Amino acid sequence: MENMMIKLHDLSNFLEQENLDDSLQQLAEKAANILTAENCSILLLKEGELDNLRMRVCACYGYLPDAAYNESIGKGEGIAGRVVASGNSILIEDISHSDFADCARHPNDTRKSLISSPISINKRIVGVINVSGHLRGETFKPVDVNLLEVFALFIGKSIQAIQLQGILNSRFAQLALVQETEKNLGGPLSTVLQNPDQVAKILAKSFYKEMVRAGFGSGHIINTASEIIAQLSGGLQRHNKRMARGVARSAINTNSDGDNVAGDKKSGKP
Numbered sequence: 001m002e003n004m005m006i007k008l009h010d011l012s013n014f015l016e017q018e019n020l021d022d023s024l025q026q027l028a029e030k031a032a033n034i035l036t037a038e039n040c041s042i043l044l045l046k047e048g049e050l051d052n053l054r055m056r057v058c059a060c061y062g063y064l065p066d067a068a069y070n071e072s073i074g075k076g077e078g079i080a081g082r083v084v085a086s087g088n089s090i091l092i093e094d095i096s097h098s099d100f101a102d103c104a105r106h107p108n109d110t111r112k113s114l115i116s117s118p119i120s121i122n123k124r125i126v127g128v129i130n131v132s133g134h135l136r137g138e139t140f141k142p143v144d145v146n147l148l149e150v151f152a153l154f155i156g157k158s159i160q161a162i163q164l165q166g167i168l169n170s171r172f173a174q175l176a177l178v179q180e181t182e183k184n185l186g187g188p189l190s191t192v193l194q195n196p197d198q199v200a201k202i203l204a205k206s207f208y209k210e211m212v213r214a215g216f217g218s219g220h221i222i223n224t225a226s227e228i229i230a231q232l233s234g235g236l237q238r239h240n241k242r243m244a245r246g247v248a249r250s251a252i253n254t255n256s257d258g259d260n261v262a263g264d265k266k267s268g269k270p
Contacts, residue, residue, distance in 0.1 A: 020162050024059035027158065031131060031151050032061045035115070035144055038133035039063060039106070042119070042155065043080055045126055047072055055080060055127060062133065065105060078103045079116050080128040087125060089117040089149055093139045106133065113139040117152045121160050129155060177202060 024042050032040035039062030045053035055073040057064065075085040079100050083090055094112040095104050104112075114132035118125045129152050134140060177199065 020159065021059070023158055023162060024155070025061075027151075027155055028059040028061040028129075031129060031148070034151065035131045035140070035148060036135050036138075037062075037131040038111075038135055040129065040131045041068075043073065043128045043130075044119070044159075045084070055084070058127070063106070068105065079114075080130065083116045083118050083128050084125050087118055087120075089115065089145050091115050091140060091142065091145050109133060111137055115140050115145055115148050117145065117148045119152045119156050119159075121156045126156065126159065179206070 028040045028042050032038065040060070041057055041064055042059040043055040044058045045055050046058075047054045047056060052074065056071070057069050060069075073081050075081050079090060079092075092098050092100060092112075092114050095101060095114060096107075096112050109132075111133050113134060114130060116128055116130045119127040119129055129148065131140075131144075131148060
């Protein structure tokens, strides 16, 4: 337990992060390091209707097949979908001898154990975190599940803190949410803030209305939307480069571990 607390101690600084993509990428790397794992991925529910949201990979450390980034996973689908549907973590000792054999991301890896845990905000599941490929070739244990669940709770709090901080830093966002809540939603603002998709729609609609009131024509509004998309595209490119660097660092660390093991064998060390 003492060792677990030491590993988790430096996570307290993460609440100071402002960029969600950057934070998730760094948290994926930290989770892999804490769990002594080569691979970690974070998936969030972010597509589809509110009653049928689907997940996509938002951050990854280590190797993940290209096809995985394009997958949209619903409740009950695969390992992550099962975790979302049940709300419980899944510990798999050997995926090749489990009900999820067809879901193996690394079929040629001799390390077959993995863990998948739900990420929640205010008791509402918003995603899943997965770790696999124990660096020492061991099978993950229940204590590792407990550690990943603690980490998943922290990820949920980090997401919430970053989103709330962004709203607090924007007077426009504050006014838009308060006005929309009072006029149309009939519920407390705290309830709205628990649903990032609803917040995004409210802000988009409010921004459009404000531009129309300010006298901007359709052409200017379209140009504004195009600029937002361009900024998003640039952000995604930078995010993908960071993910690629994470894969490269993981490969270097793995090779180094392999060299150390080989050196130990040559020297006769256990």
